[in-house]
Amino acid sequence: NAGVTQTPKFRVLKTGQSMTLLCAQDMNHEYMYWYRQDPGMGLRLIHYSVGEGTTAKGEVPDGYNVSRLKKQNFLLGLESAAPSQTSVYFCASSWTSGRGRNTQYFGPGTRLTVL
Amino acid sequence: DQQVKQNSPSLSVQEGRISILNCDYTNSMFDYFLWYKKYPAEGPTFLISISSIKDKNEDGRFTVFLNKSAKHLSLHIVPSQPGDSAVYFCAASHNYGQNFVFGPGTRLSVLP
Numbered sequence: 001n002a003g004v005t006q007t008p009k010f011r012v013l014k015t016g017q018s019m020t021l022l023c024a025q026d027m028n029h030e031y032m033y034w035y036r037q038d039p040g041m042g043l044r045l046i047h048y049s050v051g052e053g054t055t056a057k058g059e060v061p062d063g064y065n066v067s068r069l070k071k072q073n074f075l076l077g078l079e080s081a082a083p084s085q086t087s088v089y090f091c092a093s094s095w096t097s098g099r100g101r102n103t104q105y106f107g108p109g110t111r112l113t114v115l
Numbered sequence: 116d117q118q119v120k121q122n123s124p125s126l127s128v129q130e131g132r133i134s135i136l137n138c139d140y141t142n143s144m145f146d147y148f149l150w151y152k153k154y155p156a157e158g159p160t161f162l163i164s165i166s167s168i169k170d171k172n173e174d175g176r177f178t179v180f181l182n183k184s185a186k187h188l189s190l191h192i193v194p195s196q197p198g199d200s201a202v203y204f205c206a207a208s209h210n211y212g213q214n215f216v217f218g219p220g221t222r223l224s225v226l227p
Binding site for chain 1: 138149215
């Protein structure tokens with residue numbers, strides 16, 4: 001049981017390049033999320049998904065796109081990377097609902113630098 | 116404007132003593148709160164939660180207190196151990212929803 005995995009762990013891009021970050025979970029969770037973490041700002045939600053084939057915007061969605069074609073995978077795309085997108089990206093997953101079951105399980109993170 | 120605030124960026128405590136990490140929130144609709152712990156180069160891991168129908172929740176050395184009128188919660192770690200040294204994030208949601216708002220974190224250092 002690997003939990004939540006993220007690929008790649010590190011990446012350096014030039015401004016204007018594109019890339020896709022992959023998140024996979026093997027816990028059969030319905031919900032999946034993408035966050036970014038910047039110094040002094042905690043984690044901010046980029047996009048999330050409440051089930052296969054669905055996506056929704058979070059707090060900071062601009063410049064990112066996502067897809068959830070399979071329940072276990074959640075992809076985060078940057079079409080034209082900008083230096084402001086330099087950050088550490090975390091993927092998370094969770095059960096649907098129910099008190100006490102809202103815990104999110106996080107992946108190890110992807111450190112992205114845009115030059 | 117941050118809806119969840121952790122006003123102490125860092126905290127140092129002696130091993131064996133109590134660590135108290137604080138969190139304040141501004142949105143009165145928040146009804147579910149969690150604490151996460153994060154080690155360097157790892158993702159956050161769930162520590163403890165509390166719902167708005169309670170004012171205290173305990174799990175071993177960790178206790179979370181919620182003061183709804185003050186919109187304040189705190190995490191107590193007793194006794195503190197060197198392995199507790201990490202960044203602690205407070206997070207909140209409303210309607211027991213899945214969209215959590217995270218605070219900026221507090222870095223705890225437990226000194227041997």
